[in-house]
Amino acid sequence: MQKITILIHCKDQKGIIAAVTDFIVRVEGNITYIDQHVDFEQNVFFMRLECELTNPNSNLTAIKNVFEQTIATDFNMAWEIHPKEQKLKMALFVSKYDHCLFDILGRYSAGEFNVEIPLIISNHWDLRSVANRFDIPFYCVPFTKDNKEEGEKQHLELLKKYAIDFIVLARYMQIITPKLISIYEHKIINIHHSFLPAFPGAKPYHSAFNRGVKIIGATSHYVTEELDEGPIIEQDITRVSHINSVEDFIMKGRDLERIVLARAIKLHAERKTMVFDNKTVVFS
Amino acid sequence: MQKITILIHCKDQKGIIAAVTDFIVRVEGNITYIDQHVDFEQNVFFMRLECELTNPNSNLTAIKNVFEQTIATDFNMAWEIHPKEQKLKMALFVSKYDHCLFDILGRYSAGEFNVEIPLIISNHWDLRSVANRFDIPFYCVPFTKDNKEEGEKQHLELLKKYAIDFIVLARYMQIITPKLISIYEHKIINIHHSFLPAFPGAKPYHSAFNRGVKIIGATSHYVTEELDEGPIIEQDITRVSHINSVEDFIMKGRDLERIVLARAIKLHAERKTMVFDNKTVVFS
Amino acid sequence: MQKITILIHCKDQKGIIAAVTDFIVRVEGNITYIDQHVDFEQNVFFMRLECELTNPNSNLTAIKNVFEQTIATDFNMAWEIHPKEQKLKMALFVSKYDHCLFDILGRYSAGEFNVEIPLIISNHWDLRSVANRFDIPFYCVPFTKDNKEEGEKQHLELLKKYAIDFIVLARYMQIITPKLISIYEHKIINIHHSFLPAFPGAKPYHSAFNRGVKIIGATSHYVTEELDEGPIIEQDITRVSHINSVEDFIMKGRDLERIVLARAIKLHAERKTMVFDNKTVVFS
Amino acid sequence: MQKITILIHCKDQKGIIAAVTDFIVRVEGNITYIDQHVDFEQNVFFMRLECELTNPNSNLTAIKNVFEQTIATDFNMAWEIHPKEQKLKMALFVSKYDHCLFDILGRYSAGEFNVEIPLIISNHWDLRSVANRFDIPFYCVPFTKDNKEEGEKQHLELLKKYAIDFIVLARYMQIITPKLISIYEHKIINIHHSFLPAFPGAKPYHSAFNRGVKIIGATSHYVTEELDEGPIIEQDITRVSHINSVEDFIMKGRDLERIVLARAIKLHAERKTMVFDNKTVVFS
Structure with a gap:
């Protein structure tokens, strides 16, 4: 039926x-x-x-x-x-952090995500071996200030070639170009390692540590042109205390990032999110 | 309108x-x-x-x-x-513990519950002064093994006199009689101080302490003839550790009991619960 | 002993x-x-x-x-x-919101706080009846732009008269004067209705609603001259979703405010907090 | 140093x-x-x-x-x-469920666990391909009612050969023999898919669903001869509601199992747990 x-x-x-x-x-x-x-x-x-x-x-x-x-x-x-059974095609963008990548590929292999992952794109070679373990094509597309245009061109070609429906930034440490954002409007999911709107931008764990907060968080959201200001899909937090160093924050945060990003992927893949006026409606 | x-x-x-x-x-x-x-x-x-x-x-x-x-x-x-604006009439049953009572009456006075509380019934005189602070009629109905019948009779008269719609057992330490349960079917709310079905019956914090659990909980449920087995309305938990004594469990549990019971009262008062086959549907 | x-x-x-x-x-x-x-x-x-x-x-x-x-x-x-048995004397400052006040006085009456509360100070008369219910002296000290100096003078006299050790701002909606802050350094506890540093200042629930967050929070902290930037004592959060209106945020937030403030009072009263470099060490 | x-x-x-x-x-x-x-x-x-x-x-x-x-x-x-730098040698026992295995091996590869994993033992061949992805020797040791003795013998030989310090049962669906338990006393970690002591034994998600609970949990504990009654290392929970089917419980539970087991492994590997009188002291 x-x-x-x-x-x-x-x-x-x-x-x-x-x-x-x-x-x-x-x-x-x-x-x-x-x-x-x-x-x-x-x-x-x-x-x-x-x-x-x-x-x-x-x-x-x-x-x-x-x-x-x-x-x-x-x-x-x-x-x-x-x-309903149609699987969306998802591209993974990564840099050097491997914890979200391992988690996503583990869940993918275990059949938890109703998606296909035809390729992984990175601006570094470091994680190629992880992609290889899971037999997924890996493309290194250098992406620096000086070659953004060339990088974007390669991205667009690869996304087109593999007929990609949506993109997941699994701790991809580069700013996405406006053109890519507009083509994939509300179809690029980022994981930010703080409970936004607290601590946007770089080094949120360090900022959280310096502020002396008692909880840290992670936020998955759709990417818009305003950095870390796109529609929030999911957030979660964990408790920290004075005994935790900034390294502890980072380690505890890895679990948050994994789980908050995985939930967002699942929701998007099952078409349970709708975006309106920079907010999400998330059906359960 | x-x-x-x-x-x-x-x-x-x-x-x-x-x-x-x-x-x-x-x-x-x-x-x-x-x-x-x-x-x-x-x-x-x-x-x-x-x-x-x-x-x-x-x-x-x-x-x-x-x-x-x-x-x-x-x-x-x-x-x-x-x-929608019709307020349900709620009777409070208490014994000697005052923390849930204070919490409920504080919220009631602050306008958080869409109910009327025409009376408080207890099997002891201890909490009369609390009822007096909030200007609510207080009835002491002794209730022991030997006078259950007389106690039940008084209960029923008071509930009838005040046209009570539902009953809240705010740490009332007596078993409710089958007759009262059948008259107020799915209209008596109890708070049990464990995450049921773990630790039913007496002294759950002591049992939890002895088992060495890392989380404790509280459960609000509709009262049925099977002790602590009625339809669950709401549950919540908090973390404990080896440093906590059984007294710490009890103190932390007070906050759980308060909040889990308050949420159940609110849900029932706003007619957001339905019971079927010993489970609840709780509309948000 | x-x-x-x-x-x-x-x-x-x-x-x-x-x-x-x-x-x-x-x-x-x-x-x-x-x-x-x-x-x-x-x-x-x-x-x-x-x-x-x-x-x-x-x-x-x-x-x-x-x-x-x-x-x-x-x-x-x-x-x-x-x-250890020496009880600290705690002054309560309130304005018009009564939920934290009811919660604190309920806990106080139930014996949960190892403190004495000799007086309640407000800039309005509204909550006098609550103070009366609990038999605690209530002082109305008007406090507006134009009479800050006179207000501060009265505050200091009352705090001296009652030998107050520390102050709790239970949703007191006025800025504390620098002089009072310096006299009670790290001895004034405020409850802010957001997970700081997100949403400092006025109307945090409205800001949280407009941002479309999936969690809201509350923060208790020691008051310093920088608004909402003092050392954090305790934070907690609750989940919200697209179905919640800003009124729902406010209602859910009341429970957070109550519990996060109560925990901070308990920690301070039991001398379990130390402040260093705008952070707290909180012993368990 | x-x-x-x-x-x-x-x-x-x-x-x-x-x-x-x-x-x-x-x-x-x-x-x-x-x-x-x-x-x-x-x-x-x-x-x-x-x-x-x-x-x-x-x-x-x-x-x-x-x-x-x-x-x-x-x-x-x-x-x-x-x-401190000495890495413990950890054996993984699995059956057919792969989610905990993927999570552990992903974390291991990402450098989160201070352990060595010299081998994986299973009573089925199903997960050999996962072990292969991560280049870890995989042994299939059949283990049924009829060949327990032979199975135990093979287990002991493998554990000795690889000088294993502790064992992790990553959803290993067999009862461990008393001999193995006594040799590895408080050195075998199991993950049970309920907040023990609720729902011990088989099919806890089904039991939780039938009871109509509003929270489900997972528990990691040291294995003792009494099934699911060993010292608890860590527990966590997640909320469920009437809208969740038993399949949803199982899916949500997978995240709990992963994270609660991973935390226990980390604590044990860093020698942060001590057992006394069937309880754990867990240093933070």
């Missing part, structure tokens, strides 16, 4: 839920998951559904066409309908 | 959501909150809605009648419709 | 622990708690001990004198020795 | 700390970490120290001898002194 995922947002209006659920009934769909959210400040309605199409002759293209011409037009919706 | 809360559960079937949301539109309701849950194991559908009735002439009794005769009958629903 | 608490800090040197524990043996003390910390960055040694003086004829003044003339001089220590 | 770790426990007596710290001074040691704990119920004193031996001619064997003949004898101590 074909399963589909539907994502919708539009101006909040009376009758949307009734209209959508009614539509599903008409196309012989069986709703297995439905959640919705109204942002009353912005007056925006969000919805996520999963359905089984019980009629084996259902034609997804036809369904999409009817949806577009009826409901989507009536309510002026932004919408997406995807076959 | 009148606001109402609707709670529904029934066998899971196609078209329920469409039918319900359609009904709301017909009675000129504006849905401000909707959440639903399907228990696929039991094949049961749960739903909670909040609506504003935009027509000032709306008649709640009439709406209920139509609902009963149409949708509720069609889908064979168990359902409730309540005016 | 008399119990004492000893707090020490000095330049880290060889032999400190041996010298101190040896001293305790010599004065017939039985160590019941000992903890120490070395700040390797600053090269500072911190120590906290609790002892029972097993000789009923022990003279605390004499012990202090010997300590000062021997060890304290040898190692150039900053030190304090206090009788 | 040679670094050593000292672990001590003995009957609590006056003067232990003074004697030990004095000893360190005498052997030209510089204490870089010291922590102690007194179990007042059992009247037992525990201590852990890390020191640098500042004299390049220090002889560890000689130091141990003097320690044994003086302090250890005076106070009747159980004690250990280890060179």
Whole structure:
């Protein structure tokens, strides 16, 4: 039985839920998951559904066409309908830190992520051996102040070649170029090693240590042009105390980074996030 | 504008959501909150809605009648419709521990609970002065092995006299009688000082200490005839270590008990819990 | 048997622990708690001990004198020795929010804090009735831009009259004057409703909501002249999501504020905090 | 400069700390970490120290001898002194679940564990490819009701051959034999997928789901003959709700198992745990 995922947002209006659920009934769909959210400040309605199409002759293209011409037009919706089993293609960008990379590839190998990882891109050669252990093509694309343009060109070629759907920066220590950001809008996930908006930018563990905080955190977010200011997908924290050195902060933080990034990847891969006005709606 | 809360559960079937949301539109309701849950194991559908009735002439009794005769009958629903502003009447049962009592009355005075507390019942006189501080009638109903029948009789009279909707056992150290439980089915909330099902029964902090656990917890649940086995509403935990004595466990546990009980009261008062098959659905 | 608490800090040197524990043996003390910390960055040694003086004829003044003339001089220590049972006198400053006040007075009445609360000071009359419920003298000291000097004068007189040891700002919505801060250096505890250093200043819940964070927090800290930049004593957080309004943030935050402030009061009252270089050492 | 770790426990007596710290001074040691704990119920004193031996001619064997003949004898101590840099040899036992294995090997490769992993033992061939990815010898030792004796014999031979110091059961689904437990007393670490003592034995996630708990947990502990009743090293939990299926419990639990087991390995490898009376002292 074909399963589909539907994502919708539009101006909040009376009758949307009734209209959508009614539509599903008409196309012989069986709703297995439905959640919705109204942002009353912005007056925006969000919805996520999963359905089984019980009629084996259902034609997804036809369904999409009817949806577009009826409901989507009536309510002026932004919408997406995807076959649920379709795996997104994910590119990994790394530099020299290997802990997030090992964690992602371990989870990938253990079948936890509903994605394909066709390649790993780095600005250094250091992690090639890790990529090799997991039999994933590894590309070293140098990326410095002086060769940003050439680097970006290579990135775009590789992403196109492998038909990449979204990008994960697993402690990739370079600023992403505006062009790449605009092509992959809300499709580049970064992990920042602080509970944003505290300690943006470089060396957050050192700043946290110097401030004497009692908790440290990590934040996964979509990359926008404003550094560390994109829509937050997930955050988590752990306790620290006066007995912890900055090296302890870094070590404890590694666990946070791993888990907060893994959760974000999972949410994005399962199409459970929607972005609006620099915030995320995260369906559970 | 009148606001109402609707709670529904029934066998899971196609078209329920469409039918319900359609009904709301017909009675000129504006849905401000909707959440639903399907228990696929039991094949049961749960739903909670909040609506504003935009027509000032709306008649709640009439709406209920139509609902009963149409949708509720069609889908064979168990359902409730309540005016949202109606405050539930809550009785507090206490013994000698005062920390939950102080917390509940402080929150009540600060306006955090949408309830009325017309009386406090205890099997001891010790906490009368606390009740007096907050100007709430205090009844001492002795309750021992030998006078359970007389005690239960007094309880029932007081609960009737004050038209009590639900009961909160704020560290009340007596077993509730089966008769009272059956009258107030899923309307008696207890706080147990462990993360159930670990350490049911007496002295859980001592048992936790002896076992050498690294986390302790508290559990709020609806009271059923099986001791500490009723549907769980909320749980939370805190970390302990080898440096903590059993007295430390008790002190740290007080904060857990307070907060886990307060959350359960809030959820029940706002009609955000539903019970099915000894489990709760807790709408957020 | 008399119990004492000893707090020490000095330049880290060889032999400190041996010298101190040896001293305790010599004065017939039985160590019941000992903890120490070395700040390797600053090269500072911190120590906290609790002892029972097993000789009923022990003279605390004499012990202090010997300590000062021997060890304290040898190692150039900053030190304090206090009788453990001595309760600190704590002044509460409040404005209009009552949730922290109710929580503190409830805990105080339930015997959780080893302090005396001789008075409550506010810049408004609103919370007088709460003070009355708990039979604590309440003083309204107006405090606006125009009468800061007069307000400060009254504060100082009241604090002197009641021999106040430390001050707790339980959501007191005014800036403390530099003079008061310098007199009560590291003896004024504030609760800020964010996980500092994120969202300092006014309206942190609104800022957190607008940023779309997935966790909110609260921070208790000693007040210094730099707003919200004093040494952090304790922090905690709770999860939020897109379904939460800013009002939900505020409501969830109340629980954080209560508990994070209560923990800081308890730590300070039990002399478990030491401040150095704008950070705290918090002994457990 | 040679670094050593000292672990001590003995009957609590006056003067232990003074004697030990004095000893360190005498052997030209510089204490870089010291922590102690007194179990007042059992009247037992525990201590852990890390020191640098500042004299390049220090002889560890000689130091141990003097320690044994003086302090250890005076106070009747159980004690250990280890060179800090010495890596423990750790054997991994697995069955078919790969998530803990991937996590441990990823952390091992990333340099997070101060151990050597000379071999992996399994009762199935399934995970050989994972071992191969990380270039670690993999042995399949069948282990069923009928061949326990033969299995145990092979285990003991392999553990001896590789000079294994401690064993980690990374979701190894077989009961360890009493003989192996007694040889590796408090040196076999298991991960159980519940917050013990709740849900011991098989299928804890299913039991947790059926009970309707709001939190699930994981527990790492030393293996003793009583199933799931050994000394607890570490526990952690995560929240679940009515929307989670038992498959969700299992998926969320994987993260708990990974992290709780990794923490236990790290603590054991750094000699930060001591066992007494079926409980652990865990130094931070």
